[in-house]
Amino acid sequence: MSRTTTTPGGAPRDRRPRRTPKAQETPAESGSTSAGVLNEDDVLLDRAQSKAVRSRSFRLLGSLIRPNRRQFIWTVLLVVVSQAARVAGPAIIAFGIDRALPALIDGDPLMLWVAGGTYLLAAVLAAVLTAGYVRATAQLSQSMLLDLRVRVFRHTQRLSLEFHEKYTSGRIISRQTSDLEALRELLDSGISSLASGAIFMLFTAATIFALDWRTGFLILAAAVPMFFLARWYQKHSQIAYRESRVVSAKLIVHFIETMTGIRAVKAFRRETVNAERYDELAEDYRTVTVRSINLNGVFQPGLVLIGNVTVAVVLVFGGFRVLGGSLEVGALLALLLYSKRFFQPVDQMAMFYNSFQSAAAALEKVSGLLEEVPTVRPPKNPVSLPDPRGDIDFHDVQFRYGNGPVVLPTLDLSIRAGQTVALVGQTGAGKSTLAKLIARFYDVSEGRLTLDGVDLRELAPADLRRAVVMVTQEAFLFSGSVADNIAVGKPEAGREEIIAAARAVGAEEFILELPEGFDTDVNKRGGRVSAGQRQLISFARAFLADPAVLILDEATSSLDIPSERLVQEGLQKLLGNRTALIIAHRLSTVAIADRVLVVHDGRVVEDGTPADLIGGTGRFATLHAAWKDSLV
Amino acid sequence: MKNQNTLWESLGRLYPHVRPIIPRLVLGLLCALGASMMALAIPQVLRVLINDALAEGGSARTVWVASGVVLLLGVLEATFVALRRQFVITPATTVETNMRTSFYRHLQNLTIEFHDRWGSGQLLSRAMSDLNLMRRWMAFGLIMLVVTSLTVVMGVVIMFFTSWVLALIFVAAAVPLMIYGYRFRTSYSRVSRKSQDQAGDLATTVEESVHGIRVLKAFGRSREALEDFEEQAEELRRTEIHKARSLATFSMIVTLLPELALGASLVVGVTLAASGDVTIGALVAFFATAAAVAGPVEFIGPLLAMTFTAKTAIDRHYEVMESENTITDPEQPIHLDAPKGEVVFDAVHFRYPDAQDDAGDVLDGIDLRLRAGETMALVGVTGCGKSTLLQLVPRLYDLTGGSITIDGVDLRSLTLTELRSLVAVAFEDTTLFSTSVRDNVLMGSDATGAEAERILAEALDVAQAQFAHDLPDGVDTLIGEEGLSLSGGQRQRIALARAIAARPTVLVLDDPLSALDVATEERVEEGLRAMLRSTTTLIVAHRPSTVALADHVALMRDGRIADVGTHSELLARSDHYRYVIASLDDEEIAQLGRTAVTGQTVPDDEEALA
Missing domain, CATH: 3.40.50.300 (P-loop containing nucleotide triphosphate hydrolases)
Structure with a gap:
């Protein structure tokens, strides 16, 4: 049985969001190989690049199928068998009319019952198998998707901050949504249409060959123009789909940026400008979508046409043979009908190829992301540090971002366990860089940075994270309750511990005043919680994490004085026996420090106890005096 | 959020958008019908041509004419296929794009309070995939549903003419099918809604995991984040499987019932033929038609599923579109000519x-x-x-x-x-946008040209953000999420400069x-x-x-x-x-x-x- 409806191609799917072309992305950097996400916004790639990204994309697809091989084969098998069960139907009917009917007229109903029974059996079989492969397809497709989702998520979490500072959240979202959607379409409909179409064509071709091999070869000859058409389509659709991914990523990035910054959008009346930009992007997206659909709109009717022309050629060829007496009329009719049927699944194949192209383009991007290597790498032979003390040593450390200028010139510094060190200096002096190195957000460019004598690059990541915790100025809250957010510091903490941590940093009071106390949902971006309250919550997180080394990078900047006072009391308790590195513009914190480092131009220019430095004539003394005055 | 709109209510909401393109949709429909008829006609024509013309001992001319006719029909079929897209694609994508941009505009106008409640991933999934689904349904699903249904109806009519007894048996199978179809609609709509919502929430989780990457890294909580994500993704997977099961069962019934009816028809038909109540010719014709109808009947399953998914997508779209913007312009605004600022x-x-x-x-x-x-x-x-x-x-x-x-x-x-x-x-x-320092600072200013430059320089000066001049491209350096990352203090000063430059x-x-x-x-x-x-x-x-x-x-x-x-x-x-x-x-x-x-x-x- 075959589909009678001939126009399936329909609107090829377009899913493709993604890619944001960033103009400044220096494509020159790594020569012509497109490594990772560099160049991911380029649409026209040279041959070598195109080949490289394609094969990267196929490798990814292969690696997704491999663990699911059995499921994959099982699905194909179900499709094939159900196809066979369906083909049996008409044959049984023919049997019924040709054999059972005469038999019945002769008074023998047995054949009829056999025919009827077999038909029902085939019907049940076909139906059950159909249901089976619909399920099997979903199972296969969903487990591949889950696998890929988790891989992408894990990988983006693994990538260094350096990467995240360039690659926007919108792009990662578009990788995780529309790119995966493209793959999903291929998996959902592709496998069954490819398998059933191929089987159908195979059987039909075999029949034609059995009837008349000359016609068989004639039909095979149709493969030649089809091949060229497919080549043409492949070449163009590859570009179109690539482009549509780039454009849709732009669309997504713009969308996400607007929605996450909606307050500023409104306050500065950006709505019109934004909407115009979005209109443009949406129109670009529409244009590329239409382009890819239209390519398919040439490809698919083209295949239909080739098939129909072939049928006409078979007729010419066969007709003359009939005239010449070398072919029966009946045989010619059969050949023609089979030829026509042979080309019926071509529609499905076109659809398959279309979603295949779309998915391949999407996987090019996803595989590029997965190919990115974290610049901060986990150690090959991790050294564990179960009981960190908190000794930090910089040995001839230098730091620069990538190949940029040196931000931190050679630095030797040693911070003893238990010391509370205040880092002081002006905005941009390099204090945060120092802190980020200790937290291993970045790796040192030269020299060594050690914790308890172990190079950070060799320390087991889990131990490092347990030992060193950094609280930054931007206190990000995840959606969920206040308690959930504090528990980020220690996921296994019980309610008691969470409350105790909040109390210790002086956050308990305001939290209890929230509508549902610790269970209050903090909302998107912490909309309902003020900046200061967010800092208190993230402070409680750090308290709960209970690290050996605590880094506070402007962690109290938004607190009012009473809160800061509470925090500091908590801090003093907290800091008792651990190493602390405090960066604060408000010098009140310095009072509790054992040691002050004044950083300037990436160098430590003063180093001493607060009292010593205040008493001196250096920068710190000046800063401190200015700060004192500002208190009034 | 109203939860259950009927299918017609939901689809009906599209009407205002669809109205202008109805003529093209109808043309597309006609082409689809034409292509479908050509595909049906070609085998019949072949049969007639060969049996009647060639069998009578034709000439070379007969062969050429016959081939010409077949070729013509073949070209027509391909043309109809191509034309259907031509008619439908541009208008359908235009409707999609219009709905998308008005969705975006509406979101920008909705209150902060609304945005507090809605994750941006959830909104994104409505802006992208839901509208994609909608368009595909409109350009393909809707048309094919009509074509398929018409094909089935025509087939059944022909079957009635051939043998009303056998046709009745066939139609009887449609009754349980419709009852089941109704149940399927309810359950499938529910689960497809769930999966679309979960996909949106998953996108929100991704978004947060990226925006909160510093916290996750600082506390080494990537694994926990991954576990949460995995759990959520697994939930989505289960929903999708559930959805597929629902569809599988429906497909099974849609395939099975007509086939069972045909099996019964075979037995009854042969019996009738044996007793001479039906001619053998009619019997053959009946089953030939049934075979032609079987494909479309099966196709109805996926098409209906697509329709229900589109309904869900439309519901999700309008859920946002119908959220009321409570902060709006007054009907009769007052204009302050010379604001003093009390x-x-x-x-x-x-x-x-x-x-x-x-x-x-x-x-x-x-x-x-x-x-x-x-x-x-x-x-x-x-x-x-x-x-x-x-x-x-x-x-x-x-x-x-x-x-x-x-x-x-x-x-x-x-x-x-x-x-x-x-x-x-x-x-x-501070929220900085992915654009240059200049555009970020002048965002609230209407000044242009030299005046704008002056305001920019002054605002940067006052906010002590002169560092901007020393960035790689000066004030044209791209900042924000897609550009150079600035320190907290730098960002704050740019934001301050922005407020100052607005000359409020x-x-x-x-x-x-x-x-x-x-x-x-x-x-x-x-x-x-x-x-x-x-x-x-x-x-x-x-x-x-x-x-x-x-x-x-x-x-x-x-x-x-x-x-x-x-x-x-x-x-x-x-x-x-x-x-x-x-x-x-x-x-x-x-x-x-x-x-x-x-x-x-x-x-x-x-x-x-x-």
Whole structure:
């Protein structure tokens, strides 16, 4: 049985969001190989690049199928068998009319019952198998998707901050949504249409060959123009789909940026400008979508046409043979009908190829992301540090971002366990860089940075994270309750511990005043919680994490004085026996420090106890005096 | 959110969008029908041509003519296939794009309160995949559903003409099918809704995991984040499988019932033929037609599933589109010709719409008057409502009681555009957009050309953001998420420059200097002071140094203004003020006698480091 409806191609799917072309992305950097996400916004790639990204994309697809091989084969098998069960139907009917009917007229109903029974059996079989492969397809497709989702998520979490500072959240979202959607379409409909179409064509071709091999070869000859058409389509659709991914990523990035910054959008009346930009992007997206659909709109009717022309050629060829007496009329009719049927699944194949192209383009991007290597790498032979003390040593450390200028010139510094060190200096002096190195957000460019004598690059990541915790100025809250957010510091903490941590940093009071106390949902971006309250919550997180080394990078900047006072009391308790590195513009914190480092131009220019430095004539003394005055 | 719209209600909502393209949809439909008929006709024509023409001992001419006819039909079929797309694609994608852009516009207009509740991933999935689904249904699903149904109906009619008894058996199978189809609709719609919602939530989780990457890394919580994500993704997978099961069962029934009926027809038909009640020719014709109808009948399963998914997508779209924007322009706006900037808060009350009934108002009767040009510091403990109060001024939220007026005009009587050009804000957590420093700073300014340059330079100057000139491309350097990352202090200064460049009548600053070091803060204040003389300013202050900018201080406590006065007046008379603003130890308090102006120059080359 075959589909009678001939126009399936329909609107090829377009899913493709993604890619944001960033103009400044220096494509020159790594020569012509497109490594990772560099160049991911380029649409026209040279041959070598195109080949490289394609094969990267196929490798990814292969690696997704491999663990699911059995499921994959099982699905194909179900499709094939159900196809066979369906083909049996008409044959049984023919049997019924040709054999059972005469038999019945002769008074023998047995054949009829056999025919009827077999038909029902085939019907049940076909139906059950159909249901089976619909399920099997979903199972296969969903487990591949889950696998890929988790891989992408894990990988983006693994990538260094350096990467995240360039690659926007919108792009990662578009990788995780529309790119995966493209793959999903291929998996959902592709496998069954490819398998059933191929089987159908195979059987039909075999029949034609059995009837008349000359016609068989004639039909095979149709493969030649089809091949060229497919080549043409492949070449163009590859570009179109690539482009549509780039454009849709732009669309997504713009969308996400607007929605996450909606307050500023409104306050500065950006709505019109934004909407115009979005209109443009949406129109670009529409244009590329239409382009890819239209390519398919040439490809698919083209295949239909080739098939129909072939049928006409078979007729010419066969007709003359009939005239010449070398072919029966009946045989010619059969050949023609089979030829026509042979080309019926071509529609499905076109659809398959279309979603295949779309998915391949999407996987090019996803595989590029997965190919990115974290610049901060986990150690090959991790050294564990179960009981960190908190000794930090910089040995001839230098730091620069990538190949940029040196931000931190050679630095030797040693911070003893238990010391509370205040880092002081002006905005941009390099204090945060120092802190980020200790937290291993970045790796040192030269020299060594050690914790308890172990190079950070060799320390087991889990131990490092347990030992060193950094609280930054931007206190990000995840959606969920206040308690959930504090528990980020220690996921296994019980309610008691969470409350105790909040109390210790002086956050308990305001939290209890929230509508549902610790269970209050903090909302998107912490909309309902003020900046200061967010800092208190993230402070409680750090308290709960209970690290050996605590880094506070402007962690109290938004607190009012009473809160800061509470925090500091908590801090003093907290800091008792651990190493602390405090960066604060408000010098009140310095009072509790054992040691002050004044950083300037990436160098430590003063180093001493607060009292010593205040008493001196250096920068710190000046800063401190200015700060004192500002208190009034 | 209304939950259950009927299918027709939901699809009917598309009508206004679809109306202009109906002619093209109909043309597309006709082409689809044409192609479908060609595909059906070609085998029949072949049969006739060969049996009648060729069998009679034709000539070469007959062969050519026959081939010509077949070729023509074949070309027609391909043409119809191509034309269907041509007719439908452009209008369908246009409808999709229009719906997408109006969705975006609507989202931009919806209140902050709405955005507080909705994750951006969830919104994104509605803007992208739901509308994609909708378009595909319109351009393909809808048309094919009609074509397929017509094919089936025509087939059944032919079957009735061939043998009404057998046709009745076939049609009888449709009855349980329809009953089951109804159930399928309900269950499938529900599960497809669930999967679309879950996919949106998953996108929100991804978004948060990226925006919160620093926290996750700092605490080494990537694994926990991954586990949560995995759980959520697994849930989505289960929903999808559930959905597939539902579809599988339906497909099974759709395949099975007609086939069972045909099996019965076979037995009955052969029996009838044996008794001579039906001719063998009719029997053959009946089954030939049934075979032609079988494909379309099966195809109905996936098409219906597609329709239900589209319905869900449309529901999700309109759920947002029908969320009402409660902060809108007045019907008869008042225009302020020469705004002076007197701001009066009169018994202002505010509570969040989703606050619990027993919770008190966040703002509980704020009375405060700012004379034109006055700078008022707002002081109070964390969480007392300061930031909330500020957000009421540009109407990011609307107050729930009382009024705020500018020059005697209620905020709600001004258009939003006018209000928001009168009022500029700098939030404590700064949002910079992915564009150049210049565009970020001039965002609120309407100036162009040399004037704009001047304003830009001045704003950067006042905000002590001169570092911008030393960025790789100067003020044209791209910043924000897609560009250069700036430090917290740098971002804050750009945001401050933005507020200044807007040249507002009323400036609202939410602790705008928190990330600055003392020396920079000092210089910013000097610049600001000059500017603030002519601008009414409400500034949230946590430090005495910020308070020093202000003419007066309003002390907020528990959602009310507890006291207003100068810094020293309040210090002298308010315990609470001393508690909130005074620093840590007595020694420092003892120094308070001195005035706040510090003239020291602190060595500074930070600009060079930017």
